[in-house]
Amino acid sequence: MQRYIISRTFQSLLLLLGVLIIIFFMVRLTGDPATLMVARDAPEEVREAFREKMGFNRPMIVQFSDYLFGIVQGDFGESLHFDQPALEIILERLPATFQLATVALLFAIVVAIPIGIIGGSNPGSPLDSLGRTLGLLGQTIPNFWLALILILIFAVNLGWFPSFGRDKTISVVLPAIALGFASMGQLVRLTRSAVLEIRNEDYIRTARSKGISTLRIGAKHVFRNAALALISVISIQYSYLLGGSIYIETIFSWPGLGNLLQQAVDGRDFPLVQAIAFFISFFVIALTLLTDVVYALIDPRIRYSR
């Protein structure tokens, strides 16, 4: 077990390093940041001074190694737009993004799992059709389009929810639905197919023939085995929600990390873009690692297969 955890952790660190390398070099291929960050009517000396100050004139390798050492010490550079350390700005926005991603995931789980279970237990029933339709819609409807429609119907026409911002407690509802809808669709389909599959397993038939009640079969055998398949999907979904909130946060003007990223990319705020991309990658990788470890703990087949 320990060997498994150590090797997975090591793999994750390697992955993180690879991500950092990609982020760093890709972001510099689009042009000279000085041209965009400094006012266009500024004299060339101002632009050159800016390049000097930011160290953009140094060779790439030097810039990268400085950056790497900085990160290890917790220094993610200073945002060009905000004149503040990138880390500070990110930490300010994190809570909002976590709140949104968590509520979106809860929405997805609370809607998807019951429908998936009931649908899977009664294939062909109306609820099952609903479940499969939701699954299809979740995979086809783009979340930004859904966001705009939700605003139009529930904020503008009905006035039940605010159209933007994080002012009130109910402000999180529309963005969470828009963000979580795709996850919900996927979870419905997965839950349903997991339940369907397990129901037909021999051990279920054995349990039933032993006279164990349907409810107990449902809770102890079906659900626990289905949960295994679902855990990894849910964790992937959560990291997708954390990192994929950029459209939703922009549309709803939700003061989180995604919104910040959109602004940073728009303004070619390199240090901030790198810092945010790193954070999101870090969460995804950490979450995956955690899931793998939990999975190994629950399912003995995994940890003994190495």
Place this chain on the structure above:
Amino acid sequence: MKRLSILFTMLVLLGLIAACGGAAQPETVTVVETVVVKEEVEVVQTVEVEKEVVKEVVETVEVEKVVEVPAPDEPKGELIVSLSTFPNSLVLPNTAERNAYNASAQMYNALVWVNEEGRVTPALAEDFEISDDGLEYTFYLRKGVKFHNGEDFDAEDVITTWQHHIDERNAYNYYFTPIEDIEVIDDFTVKFIMSEPDVLFLRKMHLNWGMIPTDYYNEVGFEGLEAHPVGTGPFKFVDWKKGDRIEMEAFEDYWEEGLPKVAKLTFRPIPEEATRIAAVQTGEIHIANRLPVDEAQRLLGAENVKIVRYPVDRVYYISFNNLTTGIDTPLEDVKVRQAMNYAIDRQAIIDALFNGYASLTAGFVTSGNLGYDPDLEPYSYDPDKAKELLAEAGYPDGFEIGMACPTGAYTNFEQVCEAVGGYLNEVGITFEGGEIQFMESGQYWDLEANKELPPLFGDSWSVADGEALIRLSGALGGFDASYSAWSNDEIQDYLTRISGAFDEAERAALYQEFNQYLYDDPPFVYLYQPNTFEAINVAVQNYQPRAAEDYHLKEVFLAGAE
């Protein structure tokens, strides 16, 4: 069952698509400027009935009356304004773009101000004098002005402000580094000594000089000022929740009597256009800025929203090159360049791509600028004349030349370039490689700065200070100007003379003359000046946006505010 669920899904999808709404038909935009009040009026009628009893019937009839809403005596209500990006700073010299400026400018004043007509007028300086060589400015300061924190304004604050503004950390510090020294003649008189003359200096003050108080700045320093700005402006800072909102409230001791007219002012950054529109419809914000044409039109029928349209001080053009890649090309002949101006149907482009909401330009001096000549007609669309001129120049069958345009930089500009290319093809001008080169804007501007773009390239230039000098010198300064691809001796002469004319009337005359010269010997194909749209709540009164898209909200008030 399976077929039913597929059918159900398709119906749902169709329903959702239909809910999106069809394409908006172009309609004329009207600006409603007065408040329409619906009043119930009692109408008493006498009605005859069979019995000889006369009954009185009272009907209520709705009558639309147009009422001029008077401004309140005291500041009332909360005005909520949207911004399209997040401000980087609320200290005026450090505001990197228009949104940050609009929020920050409500808290500050400078010594002078550029008014709606584009003329420099007194603000914190009651009067001023400029020496003939433009190297000395004497300002006579206004007395009795207070800062938000209670300090009194006097000459010392001018010095403090200068020292703060030239700090490198400010985005626009280079506007004020040409100030060599400021002499304090007495508590209310100062003299600026410039190291070099700058005819736009006063306009730069209007743009980015925000007077700050000495004691406060000495106490809190640069970062303290950024965290909690203090100025003399009509609104004072309350709070800034980054990414969410900026809160300000009316400053009771503001030096201009009777202003401001709203008690609270809040800025909400909303990057997404569609959300700004939704928010102004629900009443969550009062002013939604920077809306695209189709969205603005869709709001025309909305109950509580009115649309405001105005020309923006930005010009779009196709530049010619005579400095590098354009040497030894047909562009050297003035007839060729005139021909290209005649060859393009700019109005058709405006109608097709902007629903008619843009204005043709005859030069770089636009309707909001000093020295604008309303009688100079833009080039007409005359492809026959274009071909004639080309033939006269020796190119009856046209010629081949390189052309480039940026992508992702300006609204619809890629399509504008395509259209321009099409019109040029029609008079025989074709492009190297068979088509226009499109490039991502970052890369494009890098090449432009190195003068490496093809001899024809598209671009745009805006000014914020009411004078065209910055874009004229920027686009025509020759090798001294980064983004210039065209220049000659006459142009340099004009630029020098304008830069040395400190009398506004004299400068206005020079702009007119220069613009005419650039019309007869065009260094560009002049395209258009865009319009921008804003949607405002019907309760908002006295809102007058300016061509530079800057807001001055002190006069704005809300009808019916408590």
